[in-house]
Amino acid sequence: MSTPRGLGLLAPALLLVCVLFIVPLVRLAGLSLGETTLSLHAYAELFGAWSYGGILLRTLRISAAVVVGCLLLGYPIGYVLAFSTPRRRALLSLLVLLPFWTSVLVRNFAWIYLLRDGGVASSFAGTLVGSDQPVQLLYNEIGVMIGMINTLLPFSVFPVFVALAAQERTLREAAASLGASPARVFWTVTLPLSRAGIYAGALLAFATALGFFITPALLGGGRVLMAATFITQQVEEFLNWPLAAAASLILLAAVMILVALYRRIAAFNLPGGEHAAG
């Protein structure tokens, strides 16, 4: 890999990454340090603004809740996919991916219709929590989370699916032969050995959730301001490019910290035993 020849093969890809990613990123960083003179003004403004602190926290909170929702829904789906016949697997994958391929506007307006006050969903939610009042599901954080979970579900489903499908069947069979009931097999073998998939799914969903702005705008009805929406506003409405650039870089830093964390955790949890045995 580190031979000059290997580097030569990598060159086109490296060039592409430089032009499309590194260069804009450097420009963005420059922008965040002021349009004319070098200053940390944008960052001061960002952290000084009490409101931005609120926005950042809300973004993290909603994204975290969305990740939890994605995993709770996505793990069982990934599980069913992994243990299905190829035919059924193809069909189910299609169903999981369908919302992904639907236009974001169509998807959001469908949710607005489903979640509206007095609609089926809100009455049903009312019954669930034991009140005779319908529960408000739209134009608040709940609505935003529902829409985001819907969009991000594939991000958690497929890593879980891959982790489970790669698991050796004999490990579960060994556990069963040693006296573990199917439920015990799941908790002691299947689940712990799919951790890498869970972490990857969580990371992908979280990183993507941080950048959402259409869904929060539509399903939040303008009341749920998230970081990406804030950045868009700064660019489009206030033309405050340095502030937008600074906010973008903070989000990017958050994601990079998460990726670094993930790499450490994943390195610990990769089932090294199997490599050695094989």
Added chain:
Amino acid sequence: MTSPNPPPVASAVGPVLAVRNLVKRFGKVAAVDDVSFSVAGGTFLTLLGPSGSGKTTVLRLLGGFETPDAGSIALGGADIGRLPPYKRDIGVVFQRYALFPHMNVAENVGFSLRQRGVATGERARRITEALEMVGLEGLGGRAPSQLSGGQQQRVALARALVFKPRILVMDEPLAALDKHLRERLQDEIRALQRRLGITTVYVTHDQAEAFVMSDIVAVMNAGKIEQIAAPRALYEAPRTEFVARFVGDSNIFRGPVNESRMRLADGVLIAFAGNGAPPTALMVRPEKIRIGKAGHQNAGDNLLQGWLIDMRFLGDACLYRVRAGAQEIVVRDLNRTDSAHFAAGDEVILTWPAADTVPLS
């Protein structure tokens, strides 16, 4: 435990394991096709057969990982054919060990005890005992990936034995190890099995391994058991051509049979000691044939004249290929001080007694 090698327990209470007319199909393939056998308590039975003959499927049916399409499996007299694996009380050693990579050695070995609610102290004691039994004392804290193949194999064995299962089943447990280690573990596993007196069903495609380890060998072919017998009986009196060829080397003769003689294509008669239905073929093992110089008279019911095609020197023996009329015959001659030496092209005489000519059906 007074006698180091207690003989297999006589089956006064019937076999520990009884498999009857077991069938398992995958699509059109009958992976296991009407298999029946029984294993007396304390016996080491090996399923021996080429790849794809259905050995693994039989074990998977025993373990409960596959459900049979027909037939029954009785363990200690009770039908377990429809029980889920975790209620079967069978120790399983898988082909590639299947150690839990997220648990250390002690946790792997203690897994079954944890499932059975054995208290921590007792569990630790039994884990230590089991690790000592397989010669891995002190390695409980290691991860499986930190062990060599042979050590992983021992952990798998300890894990399958620690809960004192009714029977032990093992699927080619030594296939991934080098020859030296394999032979050592063959002896160790066999000694351990004798010491514990545990009824064992073992799977291998290696005839030598089956012979050194087993009390009884069942030869499998295309989902069926061709013959089930003690190693010596299997070798000396194979019933079918498949068994004769799979177990050891063999010379096969074909031709019309009259009384206890077979007429070969070139008119030569081969005598055999038969008393059943006329055989479809005759077989004689290479080492049962004596090779001598032409003109030299050797005693034997069968006598063929021929010339030497070639010779391979194996150290302990010579392997001769002899052309005798339409036949090509392999002879294995032990390397004794007084053994005659032959070279390619030599005229030779082959002789062997009728009793060593095995009729096959």
